[in-house]
């Protein structure tokens with residue numbers, strides 16, 4: 001099977017790119033399933049009911065989240081109305097939503113787990129390593145192939161989880177930094193890994209945000225108003241090929257497109 005995983009969809013720019021390009025990309029790469037991180041999909045922070053619906057309509061099969069999951073509070077009340085929308089599995093007990101998902105589409109079965117890191121991340125979270133063990137043991141009874149979106153800041157934490165899960169899952173893809181890393185590879189026991197898939201949104205801002213506001217914040221230390229950047233847009237993704245029988249990854253291809261909008 002082929003999985004197309006899209007890095008953090010950022011604001012309207014990210015959604016406009018999906019609306020205009022996703023079908024063309026699907027013809028080019030002919031994937032079976034499309035998954036995207038959507039923690040920044042509404043105005044650059046969080047996700048709403050309407051935005052989630054919109055993205056699913058573009059042909060995305062599952063959405064993952066991260067530290068901005070609850071930036072738009074309405075999602076707390078409606079996250080469970082979307083079968084394909086998950087938040088980090090290692091959020092504390094009692095937090096709305098779920099962190100694990102089984103996609104079953106046209107005979108293709110894929111387990112998806114969303115986790116959040118604990119290094120340089122502010123939110124309370126259980127251990128991502130032990131949570132991964134727990135979630136994978138459940139999914140392994142239902143499918144051979146599992147993809148983990150590890151939403152984390154530190155490259156070391158992401159690399160450590162990938163090696164920890166090597167051979168237990170088909171892929172570990174990092175999200176959150178909005179900067180695509182050039183280290184995609186298949187680990188020794190068959191797990192595809194990239195430290196960060198990158199971002200799908202404004203390519204001329206500072207990780208998506210209007211440049212002048214962020215620069216001014218660094219220079220003066222004063223709080224800045226958050227506004228998505230304009231200008232051109234980018235789509236960052238990976239195409240992962242998995243052997244259906246063994247669940248091992250055989251290829252990971254990094255994709256970075258720029259679009260004049």
Ligand SMILES: [Fe+2]
Nearest residue numbers: 008039040176
């Ligand atoms: Fe993000």
Ligand SMILES: [Fe+2]
Nearest residue numbers: 066067068176
């Ligand atoms: Fe994030």
